[in-house]
Amino acid sequence: AGIPTLIERLKDAGYYQGVTQKLHVAPNEKFPYDEFIVPQNGAAVSGFLDRAAKSGKPWHLFLNIGNSHRPYPNSDKVRIRVKPDEVKLPAFLPDTPVVRQDWAEYLAAIESADGLVGEALNALRSSGKDRNTIIICLGGDHGPSFPHGKMTLYDLGLRVTLSINGPGLGQGVNREALVSELDLAPTVLDLLGLPPLPNVQGISLRPLLEGKPDAKGHDFVTAEISNLGTLPNKGMQERSICDGRWHLIFRTTVSPAWRQVQADSKDPAPWGNRSYAEIVRVKDRFPEAYRVLTEMDPQSLGGTPPTLELYDLKSDPDEMKNLAADPAHQAELTRMFSALRKWCADTKDTSAKLPASVPRP
Secondary structure, three states: OOOOOHHHHHHHOOOEEEEEOOOOOOOHHHOOOOEEEOOOOHHHHHHHHHHHHHHOOOEEEEOOOHHHOOOOOOOOOOOOOOOHHHOOOOOOOOOOHHHHHHHHHHHHHHHHHHHHHHHHHHHHHHHOOHHHOOEEEEOOOOOOOOOOOOOOOOHHHHOOOEEEEOOOOOOOOOOOOOOOHHHHHHHHHHHHOOOOOOOOOOOOOHHHHOOOOOOOOOOOEEEEEEOOOOOOOOOOEEEEEEOOOEEEEEEEOOOOOOOOOOHHHOOOOOOOOOHHHHHHHOOOOOHHHHHHHHHHOHHHHOOOOOOEEEEEOOOOOOOOOOOOOOHHHHHHHHHHHHHHHHHHHHOOOOOOOOOOOOOOO
16 A cells, blocks of 8 residues: 555656556556546547546546457458468467467457557647647557466467657657566656656666667566466466566466456357357367467366476467477576576565476476
């Protein structure tokens, strides 16, 4: 309760704040928005900007767009622009017409989300406030509802797009620096000239955004899944660390093999998931795709999630070849594991229980 949120800090600074579509955090009192807005379109943005102007306060709008979540547009019932026979599938999905249709519908959902972003930006321009507004466009809080995606620590589950625009910031510049969603609150507070939050692991990206020659991002970014709560066992702990090329995933409590699987990653109705059942159906033709699925949903399919995984994202962006047991890559394994152990110690993460030395796969 003593740790302030960004929303509390902005409220204290006098900002009028709104959030659209969903809040999805708790407790609600730690996120004291002035408005909860159900629509997520340009008209909703225009309405909020009008009300914010009448308040006489600076404003902050958190525009959640849910279109990238399942259910995606059902191409059996509506026409989509994306052609299933032209999509490029990741290696962990079987190449069948059903899966191609599912992936095409996902891309169609992304197109519709892009359209709503465009509506929001047009509303901002029409208000005349665009030149004095910081715009952060984050491509999601997780990846799509496919194996290796949502509720996993693989690259598809973690990597999202990020763009930041605003007064005094570089325009049309791409940065290769390693950054994290943990950096957004420190960055916003720094750009607004407000005091930083205490005890945060994120950094301000302002030097990078302003093009300072000595600016840098992180050496590593980390992520975690804690399968604790009202579950049938003690809960699998999953941690990952990545330096941009090498990606390590570590798990404890892998037996009994039980992971939290969201319904939209599995169920045809009401979520429209076509891929899960299709991967099971064609498991003999595509055994590697089925292996990935069994590790995502071990309690249903009898898979065994590995304790340790190491991937070279440069040569294996779909993370299909686990190098943790490869003698040629033990130096990278040890380096990444040591960095993860230091992160867990620095953040007082007592649940992961990393051993003192690298466990042998």
